[in-house]
Amino acid sequence: MCEAMVFVPLYGPGSAARFGALAHPISLPNLAEDVDTYVACWHDDMRIEMPSGVINGAAKYRKLVEASFKWASPVSFEVHHLAVDEPDGIVFADWTIRARRRADDVVVEWRGLSVCELRAGRITWWREHHLAPPAPV
Numbered sequence: 001m002c003e004a005m006v007f008v009p010l011y012g013p014g015s016a017a018r019f020g021a022l023a024h025p026i027s028l029p030n031l032a033e034d035v036d037t038y039v040a041c042w043h044d045d046m047r048i049e050m051p052s053g054v055i056n057g058a059a060k061y062r063k064l065v066e067a068s069f070k071w072a073s074p075v076s077f078e079v080h081h082l083a084v085d086e087p088d089g090i091v092f093a094d095w096t097i098r099a100r101r102r103a104d105d106v107v108v109e110w111r112g113l114s115v116c117e118l119r120a121g122r123i124t125w126w127r128e129h130h131l132a133p134p135a136p137v
Contacts, residue, residue, distance in 0.1 A: 033069045035062065041122055048126045072099035075107060089118040098137065108134040 039062045048055050055061045075098040083092040096111045110133060116126040 033074065035065055035069065039065060043119065043122050043124050046124055046126070048128070050128045051130050070102070072101045072108065074099050091116050091118065099134075106136050109137045110134040 039058055042058050042061060044058045046056075046058050046061060048061060055064060077095060077097050079093050079095045081094040084090070085092075092113075092115050094111075094113050096109060098107055098109045100107050111131045112128055113131070114126060114128045117124045
C-alpha cells in the first residue's frame, strides 16, 4: 500500500480501519504538495478520466499535478460517503475539495464523485465526475 495514504473519518457502519488497503486514497502528500510521494501512490500505467479529459501514465499525470499546485494550494479533501467493493478493490466516493488560488488568494471548492481501483495498495485507474465546476466559497 502507498505509505502516504491516510484514512479519513467515515460515518455509519464500518470504519476506515475495516477497509485497510481499500480505503479511499486521500493522501497527505497531496495536501502537503509533495508531488513525488503523491504520484508514487499511482501505478506507472495508471489511467485517470476527469471532466477535462483522460490521462494515461503517471509521467503525464505528474505534469497535471504540478500544474495544479502552481494554480492553487490544497486546503482540504473531505469524503462525505464511501463505498468499497472489497473483492475487486473498487472504491466509490462522494467528496469535496477546497483549494486556495495563488493568483488572488481566493478559496475555491468543488464537489465530485469518483470511482477507482486499487491494486497492491496503489491506484490503477480513477474516474471522476464534478457535480459543479470549481467556484469561490
